[in-house]
Amino acid sequence: MKLLFVADPLEAFNIKKDSTFAMMREAARRGHQLYACEPRDLRWQQGAKVSARVRHVELTGDPARWFREIEIDPPEAAAGVLAATDAVVMRKDPPFDAEYFYATHLLQQAEREGARVFNKPAALRDHPEKLAILEFPQFIAPTLVTRDAAALKAFHAEHRDVILKPLDGMGGAGIFRVGADGMNLGSIVETLNQGGATTVMVQRYVPEIVKGDKRILVIDGVPVPYSLARIPQGSEIRGNLAAGGKGVAQPLSERDREIAEHIGPILAARGLLLVGLDVIGDSLTEINVTSPTCFQEITDQTGFDVARTFIDAVERALDRR
Template identity: 70%
Template sequence: MGGPARTSRRAGLDNTAPVHAMNLLFVADPVEHFKIYKDTTFAMMREAHRRGHRLAVCEPQQMHWQRGGKVVARVRDITLTGHAVDWFSAGEPREAALADFCAVLMRKDPPFDSEYFYATHLLEQAEREGARVFNKPRALRDHPEKLAIMEFPQFIGPTLVTREPQDIRRFHAEHGDVILKPLDGMGGMGIFRVGPDGMNLGSIIETLNQGGSQSVMVQKFLPEIADGDKRVLIIGGKPVPYCLARIPQGSEVRGNLAAGGLGVARALTARDQQIGDALGPILHERGLLLAGVDVIGDCVTEINVTSPTCFQEIFEQTGCDVAALFVDALETAIERMAR
C-alpha cells in the first residue's frame, strides 16, 4: 500500500459501473445523523457508489431471526446525491435476508454493550446462512478494543487490568504517573490521569471500579502523547502508509478527536510500520478486514475493530485515498469468498 493513492477521486460521484456491481448492506447508526465531512462509513459508501455498487442501510435493532427462516433486516436502499445537505435519497423500507447481499458491513459505533454483543450473534447466524460479514462477528467479540492489546505485550507499555483497588494503588506507586480508563469507554470518555502526588486517586478508583464490580485498565502515562495518539489503520492485513496523530489541546490529556484533539496526518514511522506489519496479518487472518491500532510513542494502547475512523482526515491532508484502499480490499475479499 505504498504512497498516496487515487487522489483524483475526491470530486463528484462517478457512477462508472464495475465489472461486477455488488449489493452492499451497511449496519450502522442512523444515516440521518452522519456528519459526512468526516464520517468514515460515508467515505466507504461514497467510494462504493462511485464504483457502481448498490447500497442499503439498516440499524442493528432492525435485524431479526425466527426459526425456519434466515436473519432478515428492515433495510432501505439508498442512493448518494453528491450534495452536502440531503446527501442521500432512500427507498421505502423492505425486508431482506442478510445472506442475499454480496457483503454486510458492520459499522455500528461503540459502546460494545449487550445489544452490540447480541447483534454479533445475529450476524454470525447470518454467516451460517451464507452472508459475508465484515468485520467478522466472532472477531468483533474476540477483540475487545482495550483488552486486545494483551496478546501483544512486546508492543505495549506497562499495563494493568484489575478490579482490585489495591492493585491499582500498587501500580501507581510503582510508576508514579498513570492513566486509568474503563474497559467499555469510547472517544476518550472516562479517562483519568493521576500524577505522582496521587491526587484524587481514591475517588477515581471508586468512580471507575464501582465497588469492585467493574474492571479498570491502568497504564503508565506516556509523555509522547504530547506528539499525538496515532491511529494506524490496517486494511486487508496491511498498514495504510499514513496515520492520523490526534494531538491533545490545551491542558487536555486526551488526544481523541471527540475530546477536542487536533488530527494531523503523518507518514508512518519505522516503529509504526513494524507494529502494523506484525499485527496486520494476524488480525486479517481472524476476519478483521479493517482495524485501527492506536500508538503513543512506540507503544500500542488500543486495537479498534468495531468502526475504525480517520479515513477522510488522512485523505484531506495527504491525498492517500483510504476509502479506495478499503473498497479494493473488500472487493478482493468478496471475490475470494465467492470462489
C-alpha cells in the same frame, strides 16, 4: 454488487468526517448498490433466515441532504435477507454493550446462512478494543487490568504517573491521569472500580501523547502508509477527536510500521478486514475493530485514498469466496 451497511442512523452522520460515509461514497462511485440498517433492525425467526428492515439509499452529492431513499418494490422486499446481499459491513459505533453483542450473534447466524460480513462477527467479539492489546505485550507500555483497588493503587505507587480508563469507554470518555502526587487517586479508583464491581485498566503515562495519539489503519493486513496523530489541545490529556483533539496526518514511523506489520496479518487471518491501531510514542494502546475511523482526515491531508483501499479489499475478499 449489493452492500449492506449496519450502522448508526444515517441522519446522524457528519459526512465531512464520517468514515462509513466515505466507504459508501466510494462504493457508489463504482456502481454498487447501497443498503443500510441499524442493529435494532436485525431479526431471525425459526424457519427463516436473518433479515433486516433495510433502506435502499442513493447518494445525492448535496451536503445538506446527502442521501435519498429509493422505494423498494414490492414493499415486503424491504425485509432484506442478509445472505442475499453480496457483503454486510458492520459499522455500528461503540459502546460494545449487550445489544452490540447480540447483534454479532445474529450476524454470525447470517454467515452460517451464506452472508459475508466484515468485520467477522466472531472476531469482533474476540477482540475487545482495550483488552486486545494484551496479546501483544512486546508493544505496550506497563499495563495492569484488574478489579482490585489496592492493586491499582500499588501500580500507581510503582509508576508514579498513570492513566486509568474503563474497558467500555469510547472517544476518550472516562479516562483519568494521576500524577506523582496521587491527587484524587482514591476517588478516581472508586469511580471507575465501583467497589470492585468493574474491571479497570491502568497504564504508565506515555509523555509522547503531546505529539499525538496516532491512529494507524490496517486494511486486509496491510497498514495505510499514513497515521492520523490526534493531538491534545490546551490542558486536555486526551487526543481523541471526540474530545477536541487536532488530527494531523503523518507518515508511519519505523516503530509504527513494525507494530502494524506484525499485528495486521494476524488479525486479518481472523476475519478482521479493517483494524485501527492506536499508538502513543512507541507504545500500542488500543486495537479498534468495531468501526475504525479517520478515513477522510488521512485522505484529505495526504491524498492517499483510504476508502478506495478499503473497498478494493472488500472486493478482493468476495472474489476469494
